[in-house]
Amino acid sequence: xxxxxxxxxxxxxxxxxxxxxxxxxxxxxxxxxxxxxxxxxxxxxxxxxxxxxxxxxxxxxxxxxxxxxxxxxxxxxxxxxxxxxxxxxxxxxxxxxxxxxxxxxxxxxxxxxxxxxxxxxxxxxxxxxxxxxxxxxxxxxxxxxxxxxxxxxxxxxxxxxxxxxxxxxxxxxxxxxxxxxxxxxxxxxxxxxxxxxxxxxxxxxxxxxxxxxxxxxxxxxxxxxxxxxxxxxxxxxxxxxxxxxxxxxxxxx
Amino acid sequence: xxxxxxxxxxxxxxxxxxxxxxxxxxxxxxxxxxxxxxxxxxxxxxxxxxxxxxxxxxxxxxxxxxxxxxxxxxxxxxxxxxxxxxxxxxxxxxxxxxxxxxxxxxxxxxxxxxxxxxxxxxxxxxxxxxxxxxxxxxxxxxxxxxxxxxxxxxxxxxxxxxxxxxxxxxxxxxxxxxxxxxxxxxxxxxxxxxxxxxxxxxxxxxxxxxxxxxxxxxxxxxxxxxxxxxxxxxxxxxxxxxxxxxxxxxxxxxxxxxxxxxxxxxxxxxxxxxxxxxxxxxxxxxxxxxxxxxxxxxxxxxxxxxxxxxxxxxxxxxxxxxxxxxxxxxxxxxxxxxxxxxxxxxxxxxxxxxxxxxxxxxxxxxxxxxxxxxxxxxxxxxxxxxxxxxxxxxxxxxxxxxxxxxxxxxxxxxxxxxxxxxxxxxxxxxxxxxxxxxxxxxxxxxxxxxxxxxxxxxxxxxxxxxxxxxxxxxxxxxxxxxxxxxxxxxxxxxxxxxxxxxxxxxxxxxxxxxxxxxxxxxxxxxxxxxxxxxxxxxxxxxxxxxxxxxxxxxxxxxxxxxxxxxxxxxxxxxxxxxxxxxxxxxxxxxxxxxxxxxxxxxxxxxxxxx
Numbered sequence: 001x002x003x004x005x006x007x008x009x010x011x012x013x014x015x016x017x018x019x020x021x022x023x024x025x026x027x028x029x030x031x032x033x034x035x036x037x038x039x040x041x042x043x044x045x046x047x048x049x050x051x052x053x054x055x056x057x058x059x060x061x062x063x064x065x066x067x068x069x070x071x072x073x074x075x076x077x078x079x080x081x082x083x084x085x086x087x088x089x090x091x092x093x094x095x096x097x098x099x100x101x102x103x104x105x106x107x108x109x110x111x112x113x114x115x116x117x118x119x120x121x122x123x124x125x126x127x128x129x130x131x132x133x134x135x136x137x138x139x140x141x142x143x144x145x146x147x148x149x150x151x152x153x154x155x156x157x158x159x160x161x162x163x164x165x166x167x168x169x170x171x172x173x174x175x176x177x178x179x180x181x182x183x184x185x186x187x188x189x190x191x192x193x194x195x196x197x198x199x200x201x202x203x204x205x206x207x208x209x210x211x212x213x214x215x216x217x218x219x220x221x222x223x224x225x226x227x228x229x230x231x232x233x234x235x236x237x238x239x240x241x242x243x244x245x246x247x248x249x250x251x252x253x
Numbered sequence: 254x255x256x257x258x259x260x261x262x263x264x265x266x267x268x269x270x271x272x273x274x275x276x277x278x279x280x281x282x283x284x285x286x287x288x289x290x291x292x293x294x295x296x297x298x299x300x301x302x303x304x305x306x307x308x309x310x311x312x313x314x315x316x317x318x319x320x321x322x323x324x325x326x327x328x329x330x331x332x333x334x335x336x337x338x339x340x341x342x343x344x345x346x347x348x349x350x351x352x353x354x355x356x357x358x359x360x361x362x363x364x365x366x367x368x369x370x371x372x373x374x375x376x377x378x379x380x381x382x383x384x385x386x387x388x389x390x391x392x393x394x395x396x397x398x399x400x401x402x403x404x405x406x407x408x409x410x411x412x413x414x415x416x417x418x419x420x421x422x423x424x425x426x427x428x429x430x431x432x433x434x435x436x437x438x439x440x441x442x443x444x445x446x447x448x449x450x451x452x453x454x455x456x457x458x459x460x461x462x463x464x465x466x467x468x469x470x471x472x473x474x475x476x477x478x479x480x481x482x483x484x485x486x487x488x489x490x491x492x493x494x495x496x497x498x499x500x501x502x503x504x505x506x507x508x509x510x511x512x513x514x515x516x517x518x519x520x521x522x523x524x525x526x527x528x529x530x531x532x533x534x535x536x537x538x539x540x541x542x543x544x545x546x547x548x549x550x551x552x553x554x555x556x557x558x559x560x561x562x563x564x565x566x567x568x569x570x571x572x573x574x575x576x577x578x579x580x581x582x583x584x585x586x587x588x589x590x591x592x593x594x595x596x597x598x599x600x601x602x603x604x605x606x607x608x609x610x611x612x613x614x615x616x617x618x619x620x621x622x623x624x625x626x627x628x629x630x631x632x633x634x635x636x637x638x639x640x641x642x643x644x645x646x647x648x649x650x651x652x653x654x655x656x657x658x659x660x661x662x663x664x665x666x667x668x669x670x671x672x673x674x675x676x677x678x679x680x681x682x683x684x685x686x687x688x689x690x691x692x693x694x695x696x697x698x699x700x701x702x703x704x705x706x707x708x709x710x711x712x713x714x715x716x717x718x719x720x721x722x723x724x725x726x727x728x729x730x731x732x733x734x735x736x737x738x739x740x741x742x743x744x745x746x747x748x749x750x751x752x753x754x755x756x757x758x759x760x761x762x763x764x765x766x767x768x769x770x771x772x773x774x775x776x777x778x779x780x781x782x783x784x785x786x787x788x789x790x791x792x793x794x795x796x797x798x799x800x801x802x803x804x805x806x807x808x809x810x811x812x813x814x815x816x817x818x819x820x821x822x823x824x825x826x827x828x829x830x831x832x833x834x835x836x837x838x839x840x841x842x843x844x845x846x847x848x849x850x851x852x853x854x855x856x857x858x859x860x861x862x863x
Binding site for chain 2: 026027030031034037053056057058059060061062064065068069072089098099102103131132133136137140143144146147148150151154155157189212
């Protein structure tokens with residue numbers, strides 16, 4: 001029974017390679033989109049960037065260029081959305097951070113009364129320059145060292161002084177870095193966030209248009225999604241004001 | 254140049270003047286104090302009492318106490334005070350409400366005026382209120398007299414009345430609903446109120462009023478009031494549902510027949526009964542706001558409002574923000590007050606910063622203030638003007654639309670050193686790190702970079718998971734090995750059984766090395782030892798006691814594969830034979846025995862000796 005599989009495996013692999021668009025095709029399309037951007041044809045550039053994204057692959061640069069094209073075409077909400085997505089993939093990229101801050105200035109509404117949690121801000125500052133992968137790998141290496149030291153201790157049946165030092169130090173650093181990794185994972189991937197993309201974005205006190213308007217949102221405002229009900233999202237703004245906004249007026253990050 | 258009067262130099266005159274200007278309170282602070290006088294009722298009986306409230310409010314936190322003039326028609330007693338301080342967008346306002354009990358001395362209609370406060374050497378006078386004192390001893394209207402009597406003509410011990418101040422309001426105009434619980438007997442515990450249904454209204458509870466007494470049909474009732482501000486949200490006939498009160502009251506009054514009842518013994522012995530009474534439902538006919546003369550930018554606000562605007566600075570550098578605070582205050586549904594329309598100004602970039610509202614009530618009317626903060630960034634230097642901002646509302650008392658407008662505000666904008674007319678940087682909120690020289694976003698990148706599946710969780714890769722699995726597996730493995738070692742060390746029988754195959758293989762290796770005709774004696778001896786030691790180790794016994802017969806017996810007692818017993822005993826018999834007649838054995842016999850022995854050792858692993 002194994003024989004036919006062995007025969008067909010190379011054929012399947014070959015077919016997969018032929019059907020999948022080669023990396024060079026994506027690069028050509030990306031270069032063409034950049035050309036449209038240079039020629040100030042931002043609509044065409046946006047379409048081409050999106051066609052690359054629609055194939056299920058992303059990169060920080062792709063999001064960054066797409067955000068730039070949106071910004072230049074005057075769509076602030078989508079610009080901030082894609083800058084934020086780019087920053088999640090490349091948090092240390094200065095160009096992304098700069099353009100995101102620059103774009104935020106143009107938001108019609110500036111959140112007032114934002115009270116930052118000092119502990120949360122401290123953690124955010126610590127993990128901001130790092131990708132989740134980097135923190136994850138550091139945590140894994142520390143886990144490797146800790147478990148390796150424990151394995152040696154168990155195998156030997158006794159612990160030497162240097163083994164004890166390695167175990168203690170790696171455990172302390174592992175707890176610290178592991179906490180940061182968990183925070184980063186929760187902050188970037190577990191907490192659902194969205195960006196307001198619509199020019200008219202009323203935020204209601206309840207999940208219906210008959211409810212009273214709590215405030216008027218504006219394109220580019222980032223919100224945390226608390227829950228969803230009947231086509232409305234219960235959202236929390238940076239200044240801790242909350243309300244209900246129609247689902248189609250925001251885009252999830 | 255010093256100023257001279259006579260021979261004295263008046264060096265101090267300019268300094269004293271400056272100090273006087275700084276120390277003296279501003280005109281703004283003086284103008285802020287207001288005195289508002291109100292009565293809870295406009296008509297009372299001669300043996301009843303009314304509550305007079307004097308509210309002093311202003312921006313100062315040290316508000317003066319009002320002076321109550323001597324009124325020959327009344328006795329007035331202080332009932333205490335309550336104060337309130339609020340801070341909205343940094344603007345502090347405070348108010349103190351003084352309450353007085355007013356007891357009439359004679360019938361008639363009496364104005365209560367000349368109530369005033371003195372603040373910063375200025376007198377602020379309150380509004381005039383008038384109290385009508387009825388000579389017949391009861392202020393109750395006829396319908397209330399009827400309500401206080403049941404169908405059998407007997408006086409009710411308690412009843413609940415609902416009244417509205419306006420049965421024909423405009424949409425979004427306040428209607429004040431008052432629930433009045435009249436009770437002439439003792440009640441125990443707290444009252445349990447079921448609120449009335451107010452479908453079609455947005456409602457806000459104004460609160461409970463201090464209880465008072467009222468004489469109806471020559472009987473003294475305690476009156477407990479609760480008020481609501483209702484704002485109709487639709488036109489047409491709306492119904493305010495019935496409210497219900499449940500209470501435990503004293504039993505039916507029998508004072509005339511029971512001499513002890515008059516002394517309160519009924520209450521003392523706790524003859525409480527559950528009582529329940531409901532108000533009547535009310536109908537309100539809501540009128541639409543007229544279309545005639547309606548301004549095009551009218552947003553539906555109804556009430557009576559004022560508007561003011563204040564800039565936090567009058568002189569700024571180019572591209573620096575000025576915060577304009579627009580305050581709309583008055584009576585009406587303050588929550589429905591919309592932001593005034595801002596004009597398009599070429600000289601400014603305008604950003605909406607925030608809005609806040611402060612809801613308050615005055616004489617049972619809901620109102621307050623709504624503050625909007627707008628950030629104006631001047632684009633050009635020079636003397637600029639923020640024009641007057643207008644706000645429209647409908648005044649239900651006058652039944653006409655009104656427009657209020659702020660004063661224009663002049664701003665002087667200076668150009669910074671090295672000013673260039675094409676600087677595009679707008680307002681920088683706190684915390685942003687944009688270089689003030691920045692003109693545009695940073696350019697797109699040419700390198701597509703590393704592509705990855707959209708939305709993939711970065712750490713869910715085979716490499717990462719494997720890397721983490723290795724130390725975990727190593728640790729688990731080392732723990733298992735350690736446990737096995739400890740177990741073997743504690744149980745020598747088990748250790749021998751586990752190590753039997755390993756020792757047998759070693760012996761077989763030695764036998765293989767001796768598998769020659771010249772060393773056939775040693776070869777067969779080694780084969781013999783390998784087999785007997787293997788079985789002895791498995792059984793944790795001595796190999797010396799094992800004979801062909803005993804081995805056959807041992808193997809037969811266990812589930813031995815077919816032919817294995819014969820094969821083992823055959824090899825052992827061959828070994829015995831070789832020891833006594835070694836000369837007859839050829840190399841082929843040696844090789845055959847070696848091969849058979851290796852097979853037997855492998856097959857014996859299947860036998861369960863334990």
